[in-house]
Amino acid sequence: MSLHAARLRGERAQPRIDVGRILHPRAVAVFGASDSKDKFGGRIMHFLVRHGFAGEIYPINPRRAEVLGRRAYPTIGVAPAAADVAILAVPADALVASVAAAADAGVGCCVIISTGFAEAGAAGMARQVALVEIARRTGMRLVGPNCMGLIVPHHRLALCSSVVLDTDRLRDGAIGLVSQSGALMVSIFDRAGGDGIGFRACVSLGNQADLEICDVVDYLVDETETEAICVYVEGLLNGARFRRSLAAARHAGKPVLVVKTGRTAAGVQAARSHTASLAGAFDVFEAVCRDEGAVLARDPDDMVRAAHFLTRHRKPRRGGVAILSSSGGAAGIASDRITELGLSLAALSAPTRAGLERFLLPAQAANPVDLGGRTVPEDVEIAGDVARLLFDDPDVAYGLAVLTSMPFFPQRTKLIGTAALASDKPVFVTLTPGPAADGPRQALRDVGLPYFDRFEDSVRVLALVAEHDARRGVAPAPAARPAGVPDGRVAPLAAGPLAPAEVAGLLERYGVPVARAAVRATPEAAADVADRLGFPVVLKIVSRQIVHKSDVGGVRLGLASRAAVVAAAHEMAAAVARAVPDAAIEGFVVQETVAGEAEVIVGARRDPHFGAVVLVGLGGVAVEILKDVALAAAPVDAGRARAMLDSLRVAPLFHGARGRPPLDVDAVVDVVVRVSWLAAALGPQLVDLEVNPLIVRRAGGGAVAVDGRATLNPND
Ligand code: ADP
Numbered sequence: 179m180s181l182h183a184a185r186l187r188g189e190r191a192q193p194r195i196d197v198g199r200i201l202h203p204r205a206v207a208v209f210g211a212s213d214s215k216d217k218f219g220g221r222i223m224h225f226l227v228r229h230g231f232a233g234e235i236y237p238i239n240p241r242r243a244e245v246l247g248r249r250a251y252p253t254i255g256v257a258p259a260a261a262d263v264a265i266l267a268v269p270a271d272a273l274v275a276s277v278a279a280a281a282d283a284g285v286g287c288c289v290i291i292s293t294g295f296a297e298a299g300a301a302g303m304a305r306q307v308a309l310v311e312i313a314r315r316t317g318m319r320l321v322g323p324n325c326m327g328l329i330v331p332h333h334r335l336a337l338c339s340s341v342v343l344d345t346d347r348l349r350d351g352a353i354g355l356v357s358q359s360g361a362l363m364v365s366i367f368d369r370a371g372g373d374g375i376g377f378r379a380c381v382s383l384g385n386q387a388d389l390e391i392c393d394v395v396d397y398l399v400d401e402t403e404t405e406a407i408c409v410y411v412e413g414l415l416n417g418a419r420f421r422r423s424l425a426a427a428r429h430a431g432k433p434v435l436v437v438k439t440g441r442t443a444a445g446v447q448a449a450r451s452h453t454a455s456l457a458g459a460f461d462v463f464e465a466v467c468r469d470e471g472a473v474l475a476r477d478p479d480d481m482v483r484a485a486h487f488l489t490r491h492r493k494p495r496r497g498g499v500a501i502l503s504s505s506g507g508a509a510g511i512a513s514d515r516i517t518e519l520g521l522s523l524a525a526l527s528a529p530t531r532a533g534l535e536r537f538l539l540p541a542q543a544a545n546p547v548d549l550g551g552r553t554v555p556e557d558v559e560i561a562g563d564v565a566r567l568l569f570d571d572p573d574v575a576y577g578l579a580v581l582t583s584m585p586f587f588p589q590r591t592k593l594i595g596t597a598a599l600a601s602d603k604p605v606f607v608t609l610t611p612g613p614a615a616d617g618p619r620q621a622l623r624d625v626g627l628p629y630f631d632r633f634e635d636s637v638r639v640l641a642l643v644a645e646h647d648a649r650r651g652v653a654p655a656p657a658a659r660p661a662g663v664p665d666g667r668v669a670p671l672a673a674g675p676l677a678p679a680e681v682a683g684l685l686e687r688y689g690v691p692v693a694r695a696a697v698r699a700t701p702e703a704a705a706d707v708a709d710r711l712g713f714p715v716v717l718k719i720v721s722r723q724i725v726h727k728s729d730v731g732g733v734r735l736g737l738a739s740r741a742a743v744v745a746a747a748h749e750m751a752a753a754v755a756r757a758v759p760d761a762a763i764e765g766f767v768v769q770e771t772v773a774g775e776a777e778v779i780v781g782a783r784r785d786p787h788f789g790a791v792v793l794v795g796l797g798g799v800a801v802e803i804l805k806d807v808a809l810a811a812a813p814v815d816a817g818r819a820r821a822m823l824d825s826l827r828v829a830p831l832f833h834g835a836r837g838r839p840p841l842d843v844d845a846v847v848d849v850v851v852r853v854s855w856l857a858a859a860l861g862p863q864l865v866d867l868e869v870n871p872l873i874v875r876r877a878g879g880g881a882v883a884v885d886g887r888a889t890l891n892p893n894d
């Protein structure tokens with residue numbers, strides 16, 4: 179049984195409690211409550227009390243009359259009332275009975291810290307199934323198991339056993355954090371707190387036996403005080419639902435930032451096509467996030483910092499980066515990185531430059547600004563004056579301050595920080611020295627501006643914020659069906675790899691231009707076709723066992739006569755038999771020769787979570803090595819297809835780089851659109867399909883598919 183099987187599905191009793199009530203319980207029961215901070219139940223009690231939870235607390239422990247001065251109850255059944263939430267960190271073998279008792283006592287939700295469930299082999303799986311069964315029967319909800327609980331600062335609720343909660347304060351904020359991993363959640367919470375960043379709510383979900391990531395994301399989308407949502411995800415339970423949650427967040431104007439594991443996991447197995455290896459699960463996840471305006475981060479702390487800047491500065495912005503440094507060297511490094519990231523340096527307006535020249539030498543009074551080149555004597559205030567002028571410039575969307583040591587270091591840093599906050603633009607300050615910058619660090623903590631110790635950290639977070647800004651706004655309308663694309667699903671076809679004529683037939687039905695061709699069983703019959711098509715022709719082997727025909731001598735180009743076709747067919751059959759002795763040779767494709775300027779791959783695949791996706795890249799052997807492909811959920815419209823092409827590193831080639839003629843981009847766009855519709859119309863039948871190559875001519879000349887393959891699932 180898979181991890182996902184042991185979770186709630188289908189019919190279940192009406193849920194006793196909603197997510198809002200789970201995060202804002204009026205009464206909490208703590209199983210295994212004790213006075214000792216060395217025990218899970220002890221820490222949970224301590225943190226509940228220490229952080230001033232205002233609701234009822236029912237310690238459950240048959241061996242204690244009192245815990246932390248509160249009356250304890252031997253069983254949940256004798257607690258004075260049904261708790262909204264019970265938290266359990268009892269050993270796995272005793273857990274199911276405790277959860278059953280909680281359900282009998284009318285508890286709304288069990289937060290299960292214990293491990294030893296679906297993540298722990300068959301016995302664990304059986305235990306998780308038992309938990310799920312209780313939840314299904316009673317409508318009691320579950321968080322976990324194998325989680326770390328939840329933290330809701332404004333409700334003074336630390337329902338969590340982690341030592342990071344042994345602090346004076348739970349920092350409140352506008353960020354919602356949803357994490358599959360509990361350990362990561364508390365680490366993120368603590369690190370953010372050190373940066374002065376707080377949370378509206380943090381929820382860890384562990385095995386997601388009942389409550390899953392999307393339940394909490396959907397709650398946070400609706401919750402008025404939450405302004406940004408951070409998600410750490412290992413495995414999604416329902417891709418379509420996740421997509422809807424992202425769309426809802428976008429609609430509500432709430433940034434979503436995501437860290438997901440599996441970036442490097444081996445791609446799809448059974449790579450019968452380039453598309454399969456180029457459109458792995460993570461690539462598809464990334465494309466869906468991008469389509470829905472969410473931002474993928476690599477590092478959880480980056481994710482939260484970016485969310486902080488996005489919630490702190492909510493006005494939409496457009497423009498470039500202003501760099502402020504106390505070192506010409508650091509300013510130079512910063513300029514390079516900004517340019518490398520594809521961001522622009524802000525072009526300062528004349529008034530800004532004139533203003534800066536009151537303090538700085540003309541060469542320094544431009545972006546990047548080097549605070550070192552002053553016209554005026556050493557004074558403290560200059561840092562604040564310069565920063566204000568710079569950050570207020572209308573073309574500046576982001577500030578990047580790289581502060582090496584300087585005179586009046588703490589005072590000036592404080593002035594720069596204050597100017598940054600007053601500008602209402604995100605300003606990313608790095609303090610590059612070590613202990614010498616401790617004073618400035620404190621100064622920034624005092625004004626409430628998170629800072630960075632390493633320049634690269636600041637750049638990564640700036641890039642995430644800029645990425646969000648570039649994508650914010652309303653989602654594009656769903657793609658409209660283009661002319662010539664049939665309505666509805668493709669009728670069921672046989673499973674497995676399709677024959678060349680079947681692939682060509684499908685592509686033609688969806689309006690993709692396909693090279694004229696015919697399949698024949700014998701060399702002589704092939705030559706007859708060549709007569710009809712006109713020389714020179716192309717000859718290809720037909721065999722379901724052969725994926726890459728040219729690798730085994732199965733493609734011959736430029737055959738200029740009947741005799742050449744017949745000879746090539748005999749040679750080809752022999753070469754293929756040598757290279758792939760098991761291959762059953764079904765015949766030969768005779769195809770017109772298509773001249774063009776470039777070869778493009780257009781592929782599609784069905785992702786188990788997100789359905790059909792379409793892919794485009796420049797063809798040839800380099801495509802898999804360079805992975806220079808663009809991916810989107812299918813179907814796409816022409817605008818999206820064009821954006822996909824423009825996002826390729828080789829995009830300039832399409833528009834005529836280095837003396838080459840511009841290619842027929844419109845024709846490529848049209849094929850991407852049509853293949854995406856075909857992929858969507860194949861529905862669950864689709865494994866993958868690709869046109870490789872699509873031969874593309876100069877602008878206005880069109881594009882023609884000369885090779886295609888498709889593999890289908892059995893129909894059920
Ligand atoms: P495979 O991908 O199985 O090796 P293809 O049918 O893609 O076989 O052929 C390999 C290469 O031969 C193509 O990438 C293209 O460069 C060239 N080619 C194939 N068919 C034609 C054609 N009809 N006109 C011109 N070139 C072709």
Ligand code: MG
Binds near residue numbers: 870871885886
């Ligand atoms: Mg090919």
